[in-house]
């Protein structure tokens with residue numbers, strides 16, 4: 001006899017779904033996985049107001065080398081760029097590949113990013129939850 005985990009209805013051993021509520025009685029392995037990750041956000045200080053006065057081509061000319069440098073700094077430390085949104089980047093440390101020292105890697109990347117390049121300041125902040 002199998003008891004339904006949802007409604008406690010008794011079901012036959014052969015039943016794969018509860019007779020009363022239809023809940024699954026077989027425990028399927030979950031494909032989801034909980035991981036601790038460090039998430040890094042960075043963006044260019046004052047970029048939005050500056051970009052408003054630039055042509056789209058000039059904005060791209062500023063952003064392309066910036067994206068390239070950020071990706072390089074992040075990947076060199078084991079991070080994965082999740083997405084670029086304009087001048088902002090979101091990167092993960094700990095997924096899809098985890099390291100013992102992912103938080104330290106994220107902090108190392110965050111400290112490396114703000115170096116001045118071409119008179120531009122680059123901001124970075126690391127938060128742990």
Ligand SMILES: [Zn+2]
Nearest residue numbers: 004007018021
């Ligand atoms: Zn049930």
